[in-house]
Amino acid sequence: MKWDYPWKQPCLVCYTRCDVSEVLTVEPRANPITSDVILRETTTVTAVTKRGERIFPRRLPNEPAPLKSFVPLTALETIGRGTHVAIDCEFVAVENEESVIKPDGSSVVVRPSRLTLARVSVLRGEGRRSGEPFIDDYIHTSEPVVDYLTQYSGLQAGDLDPLTTTHHLTTLKEAYVRLRALVDQGVVFIGHGLVKDFQMINIFVPPSQIVDTVDLFSEPGRRKLGLRFLARHVLNRNIQEDTHDSIEDARTALGLFDVYKQLKQTGTLKAKIEQLYDIGERSGFKG
Secondary structure: OOOOOOOOOOOOOOOOOOOOOOOOOOOOOOOOEOHHHHOOOOOOOEEEEOOEEEEOOOOOOOOOOOOOOOOOOOOOOOEOOOOEEEEEEEEEEEEOOEEEEOOOOOEEEEEOOEEEEEEEEEEEOOOOOOOOEEEEEEEEOOOOOOEOOHHHHOOOOOOOOOOOOOOOEEEHHHHHHHHHHHHHHOOEEEEOOHHHHHHHHOOOOOHHHEEEHHHHOOOOOOOOOOHHHHHHHHOOOOOOOOOOOHHHHHHHHHHHHHHHHHHHHHOOHHHHHHHHHHHHHHHOOOO
């Protein structure tokens, strides 16, 4: 079996019979999923300590518990086809960019930096608990992190280390399985720049299950508006002032989607988008 991208390691492989004459369409499963599937604690992150090897999240005596930045789904909550959730992802670099200098002095990138998923936050997108996260995974990587991209990811050294983290740490495979379960259930993901995020995660999500706020407030042929800019001029919120936070960004995308629906219902969406571009041209599109 040959993989097009040798640096990507598949977490899940699906096989389909090729001798079937009819084209089969796979529909999302109808069974709802609950916290047993989405938040199962089956991580296999290991670390070597002075007391020997241990498996995270088992803690040593007097060791602080991970921060509870999310509230798991309850037995009364189900997520099924058409359910809205908000999502945002953060990445870190595990391989630096390589470039060469040409004779004319210009620089050419011969190998781009390689990123890996480091945090994924998923929020309830509807109901009385809308905006409340039920997944907030920090993801341990076996590869050394060369750049935490803190300015863009909000992550710092130690956040992904089993010995020092205070967050809910899991493996890439476990995080992937939870996302795959959500996709298979047919949930609709709301976020900003999701197409690029899903490409980087290497997971396919049908376009019908993606609501990307980068497209909701834009016009064909014109520049895309950033999340910080939209938050300031649509929601009157200031975000990403010091750093990025995936829960805050997902919650902002959810708020933008709510406003979008209101503007569309009242027939004022086009006027609002024109206003945003006018503001952006005067301010340099800064939030």
